[in-house]
Amino acid sequence: MARVVVDVMLKPEILDPQGQAVQRALPRLGFEGISDVRQGKRFELEVDGPVDDAVLARIHDLAESFLANTVIEDFTVRVDEVAEAAK
C-alpha cells in the first residue's frame, strides 16, 4: 500500500473567489502579512501494491481526465513521502 497525492489548483490566470474570500477575511481576524490565498483540492489515493512509473503514469491520466478540469486547473501527482517514511 502506498499513498499518492494529487493536488488540483486553479490555474494562476483564473480568478479564485474562494481564496479571495479567505484572504480578505484574514486582516479582520487579526492575521496580517498574507498577500494572496488560493484554494484547491487535494486527493489522497491509496494504491494497492508498489507505486512504479507505470502506476504513476496511470494516475496522471486519471487526474488529467477525471480529477482536474485541465481547461481551468493545473494538477500535480506525487508519492506521499510522509506516508512512505512512516512505514
Next chain:
Amino acid sequence: MARVVVDVMLKPEILDPQGQAVQRALPRLGFEGISDVRQGKRFELEVDGPVDDAVLARIHDLAESFLANTVIEDFTVRVDEVAEAAK
C-alpha cells in the same frame, strides 16, 4: 515572498462521501487497483517577507481557527519546497 501550504483533510474516522464517489467511479472508468480515495482542501498562502517559526506558528493558529474545522478535520502546515527551490 514565500508560499506556505495548508492541507486540510477529513479525519480518518469521518466518512468522506466525495472521496467514496471518486473511488467507486474509478473501475467504471478503467482504473483498477486504488483501494481508497479521500478528498480534502489545499490552501496556498503567499506570505510577505521571510517565513520563520513565528510566522508558521501564526499560520498554524489561522489554520486551526479558520481554515479547518478541527472537530472533523486534520490539517498540516508546511513551507512549499517547490516554490522555494524555484527561487
